[in-house]
Amino acid sequence: MRKTDYLIVGQGIAGTMLSWFLMQAGRKVIVIDDAKANSASRVAAGIINPVSGRRFEPAWLYDTLYPFAEATYNQLSDLLKVPVFTARRLWNIFPSQQMRDAFLTKTTGDEYTELPEVLEYEQWVDQPYGAAVVKGATVNLRALLPAYRQYLQEQDALLSEHLDLNALELTATGVTYGNIQADKIIFCDGVATTGNPFFGNIKFLPNKGEVLLLKIPGLDTGDIIKKSITLVPQGPELFWAGSSFIWDYEDDHPTEKQREILEKSLQQLLKVPYQVQEQLAAVRPSGNDRRPIVGLHPDMPALGIFNGLGTKGCSLAPFMAAHFTEVLAGNARLMPEIDVNRYFNRLRG
């Protein structure tokens, strides 16, 4: 038998961060991941946006999450020798005069936003109502995830395969899976958790996003350009363009219908030609209250979950994983807003 403290299912951004902080705390982990090509983390743009909504209100816990995320990604960047975190401007184009007025009368979030002195990108994009500049960032998931996977492999802490729930056995001291004996198993398997009977109480509201990868000849910028569609730089002239929010979907593959919708938004935004190189789709693991879903099962404490990162995996995952690690070590009490017990009516006062 191979013994470990934690068996972690999934190496998206959730499993990456949780395994990292557990190892930093001296715990033994094995991560099992089937490398699904269209998992949320492999399709996401990795944007960290400090504000949301008509009035550009600051995102939940942003002042705590952002510096923690920046420090964690930079630490991993140094270790893995890949570029991970980039502070970027979000060039946020107002879709209407009302939205511009709403921005001008907002009373919070000023430290993250400003009106630019000069309207840039005039040659490239249609922006009759102007734009605001938002101070955001991106996380290069396409570099981070494979580099961290390689690191896990070097630590002999990776099983590159699919976990079959039927082969999982609960024992008096934890769980066994094949030849692995673990004190706890933590599900960081994104939207796959919706089919996990141990956590059937959780009210998930998964939603699908579709994306185009584009070439825009001549456009070379480090800024994110955002209107009804968001362009995220991927290299000279290359952009991630998305994404849609679809609540009612048949499967997690790209569709012709969403391609048409995305292209319509692109044509409304861009004054120049573009070439579509690829279309991607994935499902976001969101809970009904849009808060992370974290903790141990109230009746089966060998089972845990780290999920529900929704649209904000890149900003939430580092801090929440570090917090969960402290909770598992008995050094902190889980924040009630993220506690999985809320779905079992077991929140303590």
Ligand SMILES: Cc1cc2nc3c(=O)[nH]c(=O)nc-3n(C[C@H](O)[C@H](O)[C@H](O)COP(=O)(O)OP(=O)(O)OC[C@H]3O[C@@H](n4cnc5c(N)ncnc54)[C@H](O)[C@@H]3O)c2cc1C
């Ligand atoms: C189109 C789109 C755009 C997005 N843009 C952004 C953005 O700009 N910024 C942002 O912060 N967030 C964004 N998100 C949201 C973000 O992607 C998610 O919050 C985050 O990726 C969720 O990570 P996760 O690790 O929980 O799940 P996932 O990324 O889904 O990872 C789950 C992992 O578990 C593995 N797995 C599942 N079941 C098993 C099993 N039985 N055995 C073994 N392995 C298994 C999968 O292969 C996968 O690697 C976007 C999402 C989408 C879909």
